[in-house]
Amino acid sequence: MSPKPLPRPEELGGPLPALEFLYWTAPLYRIQEDKNLGYGRYPKPRYRFDAPAGEYAILYANDDKVAAFNECYAEKRRRLEKEHEDWHLVMISPERELPVVNLKDDRTLSTLGLDALISVGDNYEACQAWGLAFHDSWPEACGITYAARWGGVETMNVALFPERCDNAFTVQSLGKLRDPQLEGLVLEAADRYNLTVAFLV
Secondary structure, three states: OOOOOOOOHHHHOOOOOOOOOEEEOOOEEEEEOOOOOOOOOOOOOOOOOOOOOOOOOOEEEEOOOOHHHHHHHOOOOOEEOHHHOOOEEEEEEEOOOEEEEEOOOHHHHHHHOOOOHHHHOOOHHHHHHHHHHHHHHOOOOOEEEEEOOOOOOOOEEEEEOHHHHOOOEEEEEEEEOOOHHHHHHHHHHHHHHOOEEHHHO
């Protein structure tokens, strides 16, 4: 029997029901080219909860600084290339509670008729339709939290709607990936997730 496909929000037959949000307060981590947080709206989506046609900006992060490496590099042939040595590991620290749609909560999934495929499946077009529905249905929502596909079952990803909350968190670079203070962390990630680090070979 083939698995049931990921439904789309319009299959609910009406507006999205009210949900209980998770109020996020913990630090988040992401790997990026610059120490400053940059984001924009893009006409074509690439990632799981991207806007289908540039309706909103989105910013992805993980709640574990080691898992953030696999979330970034699992689909880059598990290689941290030489040109990535000057990329930054940044920490995003909320300064207030951020209400987020909690896709790790069984009640939320059941209410919406969803399952784990919304977090780890490959139907990005359907996921992006849900991202737009979440964004448009709940103006108070600052993002979406969901199971990490690559980082491990004990970690979570958060996709932030930064235009709604970029004044509610601070951003700090923890260093460039080649910096001595990050070498232990980089090697831990390489060992845990079978990553190749070209600039440490």
